[in-house]
Amino acid sequence: MTVLVTGGAGYIGGHMVLALLDAGEKAIVLDDLSTGFRSAVWPPAKLIVGDFGDMALVETIFREHKIDAIAHFAAKIVVPESVADPLRYYLNNTTKARNLLECAVRHKIKHFIFSSTAAVYGEPEVNPVGETVPLAPINPYGRSKLMTEWMLRDAGQAYGLKYAILRYFNVAGADPKGRLGQSTPQATHLIKVAVQTALGFRPGLEVFGADYPTRDGTCIRDYIQVTDLVAAHLMALDYLRKGGESLICNCGYGKGFSVFEVIDVVKQVSGVDFNVRISGRRAGDAATLVSGPERIKSVLGWTPRYDDLPAIVSQALDWERRLHNKSNAENWRLTNSAVR
Numbered sequence: 001m002t003v004l005v006t007g008g009a010g011y012i013g014g015h016m017v018l019a020l021l022d023a024g025e026k027a028i029v030l031d032d033l034s035t036g037f038r039s040a041v042w043p044p045a046k047l048i049v050g051d052f053g054d055m056a057l058v059e060t061i062f063r064e065h066k067i068d069a070i071a072h073f074a075a076k077i078v079v080p081e082s083v084a085d086p087l088r089y090y091l092n093n094t095t096k097a098r099n100l101l102e103c104a105v106r107h108k109i110k111h112f113i114f115s116s117t118a119a120v121y122g123e124p125e126v127n128p129v130g131e132t133v134p135l136a137p138i139n140p141y142g143r144s145k146l147m148t149e150w151m152l153r154d155a156g157q158a159y160g161l162k163y164a165i166l167r168y169f170n171v172a173g174a175d176p177k178g179r180l181g182q183s184t185p186q187a188t189h190l191i192k193v194a195v196q197t198a199l200g201f202r203p204g205l206e207v208f209g210a211d212y213p214t215r216d217g218t219c220i221r222d223y224i225q226v227t228d229l230v231a232a233h234l235m236a237l238d239y240l241r242k243g244g245e246s247l248i249c250n251c252g253y254g255k256g257f258s259v260f261e262v263i264d265v266v267k268q269v270s271g272v273d274f275n276v277r278i279s280g281r282r283a284g285d286a287a288t289l290v291s292g293p294e295r296i297k298s299v300l301g302w303t304p305r306y307d308d309l310p311a312i313v314s315q316a317l318d319w320e321r322r323l324h325n326k327s328n329a330e331n332w333r334l335t336n337s338a339v340r
Contacts, residue, residue: 052097
């Protein structure tokens with residue numbers, strides 16, 4: 001059978017495709033390439049360029065391919081952008097997800113893996129955060145994802161669709177084999193921005209808020225390596241295929257690092273003391289979000305392999321250098337082709 005991976009040309013979705021291929025699975029990627037890249041889709045996975053909310057297109061994919069599961073990654077993910085343009089987030093993350101779900105139910109797709117977020121917890125009173133704490137997202141991004149969680153639960157009860165909702169904390173790093181990493185030039189992920197700054201691709205790094213009620217005043221997050229994260233997706237898919245009940249799991253390591261602590265690690269690993277500027281808080285940012293990973297370990301048997309922040313930073317640095325060298329080589333090729 002075949003897994004449909006929406007957003008499979010992006011950062012996390014692309015790593016999921018690699019993991020599926022490594023496991024001997026077949027994958028169809030549906031991505032509009034608004035933030036993804038053709039080069040992120042490794043063969044023999046097939047790329048279909050289009051919108052996952054386009055029901056006619058999705059129905060055609062289901063008719064032409066033996067899809068037994070969906071891994072849904074396609075989404076808008078920038079918290080401040082969701083605050084500034086909430087309707088765009090509700091359209092993309094919620095309304096289009098509803099269309100995808102209707103198609104899945106109509107074609108009797110058995111299993112649905114959903115890329116959710118720790119943003120559904122908002123400002124939890126206790127950290128690490130367990131899956132049973134009250135859900136109170138503080139920004140449209142988190143609310144748009146929570147709405148899709150609700151739709152999945154309702155669809156599961158009404159139509160028998162089995163699902164796994166995986167709530168990500170902060171994803172970082174790159175494929176340890178060097179095949180893929182975070183490629184979006186203007187991505188807002190802290191480690192991505194910090195390594196770009198260390199390599200001189202940005203003039204400096206801006207820290208949004210140093211007056212939070214944390215140990216050094218900056219936000220604290222749980223950073224999970226991307227290969228560990230997608231391993232959890234494969235385990236969740238295997239669990240559902242073997243008859244497991246629908247589940248919700250946090251994806252994180254259970255420990256947090258502050259923004260300043262991450263910056264210090266990037267400086268140490270890169271050997272560069274780059275410029276850091278303190279700005280005001282961004283709308284929608286929680287002070288602390290750290291995963292309680294007990295459920296994913298006990299139910300799925302998930303054990304992280306890459307729980308090491310300096311190693312994660314080193315992977316991100318190596319990938320950023322690869323991107324830079326690839327870009328320079330491409331510019332050289334285009335320039336010399338024009339000269340000829």
